[in-house]
Amino acid sequence: MVKNFFRYIFIFNPAADKGRAFRKSQWLHELVSGRKDSLVITTTYAGHAGDIARCEARENICLIACGGDGTIHDIVNAVAGAGITIGVLPIGSANDFIKTLYPDKIDSFDITHFYNASCKNVDLGSVFYGKAEHRYFVNSLGIGLTGSIAKSVQQTTWLKGESGYIYALLRVLFDYVPLAMTIKITLENSIMELHEPVFAFSVLNGKIEGGKFRIAPHAELSDGFLDVCILKAVPKHEFFRYVLKYLRGIHITDPQVIYCKATAVEVILEKPHVMHMDGEVYDNICGRITISVVSNGLSVI
Structure with missing residues (x-):
């Protein structure tokens, strides 16, 4: 995997929404293209989102889970406790977590949110x-x-x-x-x-x-x-x-x-x-x- 100093890593799971998320690939790459601070990495196997998160985790980075709740689950379990900030681009089946995190944005989500929003802390279940x-x-x-x-x-x-x-x-x-x-x-x-x-x-x-x-x-x-x-x-x-x-x-x-x-x-x-x-x-x-x-x-x- 290519290591670089990108601030935002978009971890894209094409298998989300039972494989339908694959159709979002070109859309996501076009949104991110041209930004020197951002990179899209696509998962290729079950559990790969967590492996990518562990590999890319470092200070001042933001990992964006591009998928459903399962993609978030994998990434969080890879980096919880490491002080890494997580973002969510909801392209899964149910997208339950984002409906509580940002209930007013679920139908109009795009990547500009990640560059303008400030971080906040939420609880986890252990x-x-x-x-x-x-x-x-x-x-x-x-x-x-x-x-x-x-x-x-x-x-x-x-x-x-x-x-x-x-x-x-x-x-x-x-x-x-x-x-x-x-x-x-x-x-x-x-x-x-x-x-x-x-x-x-x-x-x-x-x-x-x-x-x-x-x-x-x-x-x-x-x-x-x-x-x-x-x-x-x-x-x-x-x-x-x-x-x-x-x-x-x-x-x-x-x-x-x-x-x-x-x-x-x-x-x-x-x-x-x-x-x-x-x-x-x-x-x-x-x-x-x-x-x-x-x-x-x-x-x-």
Whole structure:
């Protein structure tokens, strides 16, 4: 890889949006061409965005994730804690994180923003699982239903964007059963514990998951908390009314929903299941999962 002193490195993932992001290649290169402070590097394999980020990380650089939430996830996990500033050019399927970071710009985003904006700090979610494995998430984590939906979305290559999430939801729901969990939530001044089957479990830094679902309507990226949303076991036929509530963000007052702000969450799974972080799938997760907030853990532009 050519090393140079470019201030802005655009890490372009043509596989984002199930390969449709490839069509943005010429557009992006034309926008960046002529700028002596900027360079586009295109990923060529899974995990390459993280490898590029590690290779290019240095003082005063800004790494721009050109893709979806998964591309951001890879880059952040490569450089978190190194003082590197991250930008986001949303060309993925759902683009959930940017909808909280810059909700007014999602439909009119271009690269001029990166040259004019100032940096700000946002929180991260830190996750330990398995045999001392560790990852960060910038937007959301889900276990059970949402993990299975993320896995189905990856497998459904013929549907684009948010429609893919709706299809995956219906597909997963057909034979889904609530997942037995032991959950310990550390609140600001107390601890909450649950020992029961759970229909849906999510921990969010941002407000939105799956494109349109306002799972955490009170979430703030820099408040020092993660928002926990748990739907208790409900009959499957009743779940559709919760889908409508999730879309509007009005589910949080429902008696079957637990919604709170936490600094840490501990989950114990008795049987292996699917977990996602920022839409990236982690399969066959079992045992103890420890989730905590890293206040102001990431610099973004």
